[in-house]
Amino acid sequence: ETGVTQSPTHLIKTRGQQVTLRCSSQSGHNTVSWYQQALGQGPQFIFQYYREEENGRGNFPPRFSGLQFPNYSSELNVNALELDDSALYLCASSFSGGGGYEQYFGPGTRLTVT
Amino acid sequence: KNQVEQSPQSLIILEGKNCTLQCNYTVSPFSNLRWYKQDTGRGPVSLTIMTFSENTKSNGRYTATLDADTKQSSLHITASQLSDSASYICVVSLNSGNTPLVFGKGTRLSVIA
Numbered sequence: 001e002t003g004v005t006q007s008p009t010h011l012i013k014t015r016g017q018q019v020t021l022r023c024s025s026q027s028g029h030n031t032v033s034w035y036q037q038a039l040g041q042g043p044q045f046i047f048q049y050y051r052e053e054e055n056g057r058g059n060f061p062p063r064f065s066g067l068q069f070p071n072y073s074s075e076l077n078v079n080a081l082e083l084d085d086s087a088l089y090l091c092a093s094s095f096s097g098g099g100g101y102e103q104y105f106g107p108g109t110r111l112t113v114t
Numbered sequence: 115k116n117q118v119e120q121s122p123q124s125l126i127i128l129e130g131k132n133c134t135l136q137c138n139y140t141v142s143p144f145s146n147l148r149w150y151k152q153d154t155g156r157g158p159v160s161l162t163i164m165t166f167s168e169n170t171k172s173n174g175r176y177t178a179t180l181d182a183d184t185k186q187s188s189l190h191i192t193a194s195q196l197s198d199s200a201s202y203i204c205v206v207s208l209n210s211g212n213t214p215l216v217f218g219k220g221t222r223l224s225v226i227a
Contacts, residue, residue, distance in 0.1 A: 004157070033215070042118075042203055042217030043158070090157050103215070105150075105157030 003027060004093050004106035012112045013081050021076045021109045025093030031055070032074040033103060034066060035090040043090055049074055050096050078111075086113045116141040118218035120204050126224045131194055135221045137187040137204030145207040149178050149189045152201045152220065161189070161202075194225045 003026035013019050025032050031050045035043035045058035049068035063079040072093070078085055088110050092103040118139045127133050139147070146165045150158035162171045162178040164187075170179045175198075177190045189202055201220035208216065 035217075040219070042205075042219045043215075044217070045215060088155065092157075102160060102163065105159070107157050108155070110155065 004091065004104050006089075006091055006106040006109050008109060009107065010110045010112075012114060015081055015083060015113055017081050018077065018079045019081060019111060021078075021089050021091075021111070022073070023076070023091035023093070023106055024073045025091075026104050029093040029095050029104070030072055031094045031096040032068055032072065033092045033094070034074070034076045035092065036060070036085075037088040037090060037108070039087070046076070081113045083113050086111060116206075116208065116216050118204055118206050118216050120202075120218040120221050122221060123219070124222040124224070126226060127194055129194060129196055129225050129227050132190065132192045133194060133223065135189045135191075135202050135204075135223070137189070137218060139185050139187070139204070139206045139216070139218075141185075141206040141208060141216050143208060144182065144185075147178075147180055147187050148205040148207070148215075149176070149187075150203045150205060152203055154200075158203055158205075191223075194223075196225050196227065199223060199225045 005024045007022045033048040034046040037043040047057040048055045052068045065077045067075045088108045090108045092105045094103040121136045148163045149161045152158040164180045166182045175192045180187045203220040204218040206216045
């Protein structure tokens, strides 16, 4: 167990709807990164939050947005869902500063868009 | 374009046998290379992390090697167990620290009795 939790574990939405996924980071970590993993593919970097600010973004449209809260937990919001958004969404927490490299992944949220 | 390529795409081996998974990357600038194990439908779990100055790192029955000159890495698994069945993902980090990470598509390993 990494100490990173995500909710919900599974979710089914309809095309056009909006969804919010949640992630609680490991104690002592100040950075959360979000990834999208399509079936049979490696995870793709969506964005990262550090001290409540977006700190890097991958090649995802603006309808993917996020938040980080003062306790370093985070949300991923996706608007106007499309069928291709169906994937496993992973969050990873880490400590930025002091040369640390390790990212600890949560179990993921499986999103299905119909 | 920053890419991480892994081979083979999938592999089936008998329990107790050894195997080696390959990773080639074109990521630059390179900070560190990681190998993760991912069970189906679960989050990846870190096996090893190597900076560009490290050539090898072990974690139990897992040994990773890195050749920063040829931009190649390998993950060697000895005395495989049924529980080793999973996807093994090679991940390269740009710059220093944690972001962004460039993932390979993984090698799907199946260990059979």
